[in-house]
Amino acid sequence: MTRTLLVLGGGIVGLSCAYEALQQGWRVTVAERGALGGQASGAAAGMLAPYYENGEAPDAFFGLCMDSFDRYPSWIAEVEADSGLRTGFVRSGSLHVVRHDADRLSLAGRMAWQSANGASMEWLDEAGLARAEPALPPGFAGALYCADEAHVQAPLLVKALIRACRRRGAQLLPLAGELTDAESDASGGVSVQFEEYGRISADAVCCCLGAWSGRLAAWLGLRIPVHPIRGQICAYDPAPIALRHIVFGPQAYWVGKPDGSLICGASEDEAGFDRTVTDAGIGRLVRAGGRLLPALSGVAPARSWAGLRPATLDGRPLIGPVPGHRAVFMAAGHYRNGILLSPATAAAFGEWLAAGGRPESGASRHAFRPGRFGGVGARERAEAER
Structure with a gap:
């Protein structure tokens, strides 16, 4: 019999995990409380910058970023072939520009260890920077240049994954509303109740609720x-x-897209689940652009938007099987790296599916295990259920 999977969350991570399961022959349902890709995924700038995101040392998180980045070209090719859509993938390289020679010192250590770990890094002086990026004005002391980094158009990637999943037979359920109940059923699978679609049962569940993941604490018994x-x-x-x-x-940061637009991001603040675009947040970006790039001075952006990034206490995602729940896997808490980490996250999920749900091993996987923050007590469970 065909095995059934329920994916909770239809963002980039949930769709990527669904796509992986479909490739393995699972029958997949994706339930999303709102619009598919309508939260952090659709709001992302699509940066694929593993070296920029890791400035300290080659730790487990750096390894995960690099693993996912290395998978990107072939993964994108599969998604585009299955969907028939382009995703705007461009291996443009990146420039971390500095105004003063003293600022170069802060980048020297990063350049050293990242070059030792496979990065194509070099320092460009003012003349070298002018040759590499003629659109920049004079006056920079130089830039750290990484030839490898890339970007993708996140809304196009989400659209391509949606179509690829549909073409492979996935049932996609947007506007499912809140998850109101979840429990293991008699067959060893999981049964989940939704506001709009009622109860759905499956042999396995992948939890990809992003910033809303904390709402699963009472059911899973985890912090x-x-x-x-x-x-x-x-x-x-x-x-x-x-x-x-x-x-x-x-x-x-600024990145030019194949459609002719220029994306500028990103301000960050804690506002709960409020996605309101503020004058202060966008104004900060506009002022930064005017100072660094005179061509942007006095130019108003054509559009602006906001997304809610799912951050964890230690800055690392939750990827792996959920302890005490044989049929449940979690893929959440990717913060601002959901686009970058989707291929590696989906691959980890695929390995778990292929292994029959056995717990994963290894130091790198251990660093991202969902149970690392411990279980919830009776009071926390009651609060989570309210």
Whole structure:
């Protein structure tokens, strides 16, 4: 009999895990409380910058980022082939620009250990930077150049994954509303109740609720310290300046997309589950652009938006089987790296499915285990259920 999987959450991570299961022959249902890809995934700038995201040392998180980044070209090719859609994947390289020579010192250590771990890194002086990125104004002391980093158009990738999953037979259920009950059933699977679709049973469940993952604490008996961080982004369309690379400045980043727009991101603040775009958040980005790129001075963005990034207490995602629940896997808490980490997360989930749900091993996997924050007590369970 065909095995059945229920994916809770239809963002980039949930869709990626669903796609992996479909490739293994599972019958898949994806239930999303709102619109598919309508939360952090659709709001992302699509950065694939594992070296920028890891400035300290080659730890387990760096290994996970690199594993996922290495999978990207072949994974994207599969998604595009299955969907018939382009995803705007561009291996542009990146520039981390600095104004003063003293600022170079803060990047020297990062350049050393990342180069030792396979990065194609080099320091560009002012003249070298002018040749690499002619659109930048003069006056920079230089830039740390990484030839490998890339970006993708997140809304297009989400759209492609939705179509690829549908073409492989997935049942996609947007606007499912809140999850009101979940329990293991007599057959060893899981039964989940939704506001709009009623009860759905499956042989296995993959929990990909992003910033809302904490709502599963009572059912799973785990502390799930995932909280939302609002990220605000804006876009200039058409772009007043044509950048060849991702450009990282001290307060923002800019990336030109194949559709001719220029994305600028991202402000961060804690506002609970409020996705309101604020003048303060976007104003911060606009001012940073005017200071670094004179071509943006006095130009208003064509559009702006916000998403809720799922952050954990230790900054690492929750990826792995849930202790005490044989048929439940968690993939959540990716913060601002959901786009980057989707291929590796889906691969880890696929390994778990292929192994019949056996617990994973290894130091790297151990670092991301969902049970690392401990269980919930009676009081915490009661609070989570309210």
